[in-house]
Amino acid sequence: MSQSLTHTKRDTASPFFQLRLPVGTVWPAVPIPEMSQVWAAYQELDRTQWLSPEELELGQLQQVRLLVQHCAEHVPYYCRVLSEAGVLSRPLESLSDFRQLPFLTRELYQRHAAELHATQLPAGMKEVSSDYTSGTSGVPIMVRKTNRDGLWWNAFYLRDLEWSGIDPRGRLAAIRLLAKSPEQLQRLLLGSSSKVWGQLGQYLIENGPAFGMDIRQDPRLQLEWIERIQPNYLLSMPSNLDFLAGLLRESGRRIPELKAIQAIGESLPLDVRQRIETAFGVPVKNLYSTTEAGYMASPCPLGDGLHVHAENVLTEVLDANDRPCQPGQTGRLVITSLTNFVNPFLRYEMLDEVTLGLGSCPCGRGLPLWQHVEGRRHPLFFLPDGRRHSSMGVNIGVRKIGGCHQFQILQREVDHFIVRIVPDKTWTPDHAEQIRSVIHREFESPVRVDVETHNFLERPAGGKLKLVVVELEKR
Numbered sequence: 001m002s003q004s005l006t007h008t009k010r011d012t013a014s015p016f017f018q019l020r021l022p023v024g025t026v027w028p029a030v031p032i033p034e035m036s037q038v039w040a041a042y043q044e045l046d047r048t049q050w051l052s053p054e055e056l057e058l059g060q061l062q063q064v065r066l067l068v069q070h071c072a073e074h075v076p077y078y079c080r081v082l083s084e085a086g087v088l089s090r091p092l093e094s095l096s097d098f099r100q101l102p103f104l105t106r107e108l109y110q111r112h113a114a115e116l117h118a119t120q121l122p123a124g125m126k127e128v129s130s131d132y133t134s135g136t137s138g139v140p141i142m143v144r145k146t147n148r149d150g151l152w153w154n155a156f157y158l159r160d161l162e163w164s165g166i167d168p169r170g171r172l173a174a175i176r177l178l179a180k181s182p183e184q185l186q187r188l189l190l191g192s193s194s195k196v197w198g199q200l201g202q203y204l205i206e207n208g209p210a211f212g213m214d215i216r217q218d219p220r221l222q223l224e225w226i227e228r229i230q231p232n233y234l235l236s237m238p239s240n241l242d243f244l245a246g247l248l249r250e251s252g253r254r255i256p257e258l259k260a261i262q263a264i265g266e267s268l269p270l271d272v273r274q275r276i277e278t279a280f281g282v283p284v285k286n287l288y289s290t291t292e293a294g295y296m297a298s299p300c301p302l303g304d305g306l307h308v309h310a311e312n313v314l315t316e317v318l319d320a321n322d323r324p325c326q327p328g329q330t331g332r333l334v335i336t337s338l339t340n341f342v343n344p345f346l347r348y349e350m351l352d353e354v355t356l357g358l359g360s361c362p363c364g365r366g367l368p369l370w371q372h373v374e375g376r377r378h379p380l381f382f383l384p385d386g387r388r389h390s391s392m393g394v395n396i397g398v399r400k401i402g403g404c405h406q407f408q409i410l411q412r413e414v415d416h417f418i419v420r421i422v423p424d425k426t427w428t429p430d431h432a433e434q435i436r437s438v439i440h441r442e443f444e445s446p447v448r449v450d451v452e453t454h455n456f457l458e459r460p461a462g463g464k465l466k467l468v469v470v471e472l473e474k475r
């Protein structure tokens with residue numbers, strides 16, 4: 001009986017979560033004071049997702065105006081750049097005006113890091129934390145966050161769970177980068193458990209137990225751990241899930257209680273997604289979030305693609321000439337965080353590529369629609385004569401050959417490649433020969449190709465596994 005009273009009639013769109021109520025309250029349902037703001041923010045997102053694209057853009061424009069004004073007054077780098085760009089001479093009339101601002105590249109961010117720190121914050125906002133990006137595309141950058149970023153992170157976390165149909169009352173197994181020290185790592189390679197999913201589970205919503213394991217564990221032992229836990233939901237990175245999927249395929253085993261998988265942290269190519277879904281027999285929900293801007297896009301509950309969290313981030317998808325891409329086209333992603341006032345990102349170039357959706361989504365949400373995020377651009381190999389050559393052909397070629405759970409291609413010298421392989425049961429010496437010929441075909445001059453087999457591939461500090469590493473670049 002009390003369960004049915006935890007949601008008011010107005011709250012029609014969010015019966016998904018069951019609130020934890022303060023002692024002495026059954027109805028009307030409001031959470032404890034410390035959690036009320038998160039709940040209010042989530043409920044507002046419940047409303048704004050149905051706004052039209054025009055209404056959403058108007059909201060974004062109003063927030064961007066405030067942000068630009070703040071940057072001009074309190075962020076030294078932007079005081080200079082905005083005045084040089086002539087943006088301050090007149091008010092921003094539209095988002096097109098805003099799009100006249102110069103891009104902020106990762107290099108510029110690193111070079112001017114001190115100047116990108118706001119000297120003052122709006123009342124009620126305070127700096128509370130900092131985080132580093134994983135550094136997949138170069139040197140990691142530090143990003144400062146305020147209490148406001150934390151609030152929105154939690155609100156979008158709830159939206160993402162609801163859209164993905166992940167009911168937090170179930171059992172969660174998360175295999176991700178967890179340990180921050182070697183001592184922690186030894187412990188977390190064995191797995192840990194908690195009665196709740198996190199802070200929100202403890203104070204805001206009812207939920208079940210959560211289990212965690214560091215992703216640097218051997219996937220074979222990960223799978224044994226998963227089978228002991230029998231989770232309803234599994235969260236991990238695509239490259240790791242793909243490995244686990246291969247192990248399941250080989251053994252013909254199943255995780256019977258599993259309902260959905262959440263993929264995080266790396267891009268999810270279509271073929272990888274299909275392999276994971278087939279092997280596990282459940283849908284894969286891919287969350288796109290970044291250290292720079294928090295929640296960026298989540299899978300539509302009804303349609304095929306991802307919806308941008310437009311209340312959190314203003315996104316642009318641009319072609320090679322910096323013009324906005326048309327529906328269905330692929331371009332590079334440029335973002336503006338609408339909430340970060342302490343380390344503002346105005347027109348920041350993410351090193352990811354996005355394919356835009358075709359028209360509007362059948363679900364009726366006004367939020368921008370993407371087909372998928374392509375992930376990091378393929379790095380360029382070095383040719384002996386100094387030219388650069390895309391690694392895409394080799395990458396796709398090796399993937400097609402198969403015979404392995406995982407692979408990684410390293411260019412150590414101009415004429416020396418190492419291909420690391422985690423073989424599956426179908427692997428034969430002929431696979432190694434095929435890999436050599438793929439690389440020989442791509443390069444006109446002779447190159448040496450060593451194919452090494454490994455039990456599993458070590459992940460770097462950031463946890464993301466790079467398929468192609470051009471070691472020459474670091475010299």
Ligand SMILES: [Zn+2]
Nearest residue numbers: 300303361363
């Ligand atoms: Zn939709």
